[in-house]
Amino acid sequence: MAKTRNEVHNFNAGPAALPLEALEKAREELVNFKGSGISLMEASHRSKLYEDVHNHAKELFAELLSIPAGYEILFLQGGASLQFAMLPMNFVTEGHPGAYVMTGSWADKALSEAKKVGPTRVAGSTEAEKFHRTPSDSEISIESTDAYVHVTSNETIGGVQWKDFPDAGSVPLVSDMSSDILSRPIPVDRFSFIYAGAQKNLGPSGVTAVIAKSEFLQKAKTDVPTILSYATHVKNNSLYNTPPTFGIYVLSLVLEWVKENGGVAGMESLSRKKSSLIYDAIDESDGFFVGYVDKAYRSLMNVTFGLCTPELEKKFLEEAKEIGFMGLNGHRSVGGCRASIYNAVPLSACERLVEFMHDFARRNK
């Protein structure tokens, strides 16, 4: 049966909920973009019409994340998955391995890809504790010869999030921030390289944002295929080949929405409110709902939990789906439940979910 947007609460893990205001603006401008007589999708990526959108998106992104001078912003394709390979292709050399801190499935994927490219090493891991927390600085070994130290700021599948990033000293710190970029202020100056697939907090899929320190980029290898070399994209303002123009445009609309709603600080306080509601419902359920992650490391973006029996978990997910809660199933690799509450998921959706959790527990305890 056809549903209206009001009848659905979108907790998808990515692609995920986008701000309604951004979607409506895109609809308004879809067929005739700013009085040009054509859709932006029909415009050349070399046109002034698109160039303005592209540069506006970069400027807003820099403003919202307080990206200091000396950093490049790139809009690439291939998702965060391409960055798993492209980063080591550009920076890893014999004697200078990529060092990876293991915190769950996405860190594991990043390491697996890097291994195919060149030398790597594990700089720390909480695998023995089922990745229920991130390692402390004393559990991470950083060598001065490391090409970089890679962390995954938020493990989308496991629901564990770095609260303080490790001190990498003079070794370049790199982070996959796909699932929590723009959800909190970040000390960009502590990182040499940050990347994020757009389809959670930034916009539609098809765009990958990269923030890279120019000094770090200068160390990149030069014998890399043109399209896979960061230097190519820096030199061409991410316009070496045809970029995902419409995706970057929608990203700019999402950035405008974030700015109008208190910027990253506003997003963080809203995320704290939304996640606390759900974590409280888990913690106050007397073991009916079970959280997987140690409290201090719980993600503000992906709330992972289970129910006390597999039967109840199945029933919970089925009922939830039936009444309009979308995307509450855990990742197919781990099962369980997961509420992805990215920036655009309204507080009201989390309130409805908590009401349903209480009601379900009352009926099934």
Ligand SMILES: Cc1ncc(COP(=O)(O)O)c(C=O)c1O
């Ligand atoms: C933390 C993290 N890294 C990487 C990826 C892979 O992103 P993509 O599908 O854009 O390649 C995802 C996707 O969900 C993710 O959550």
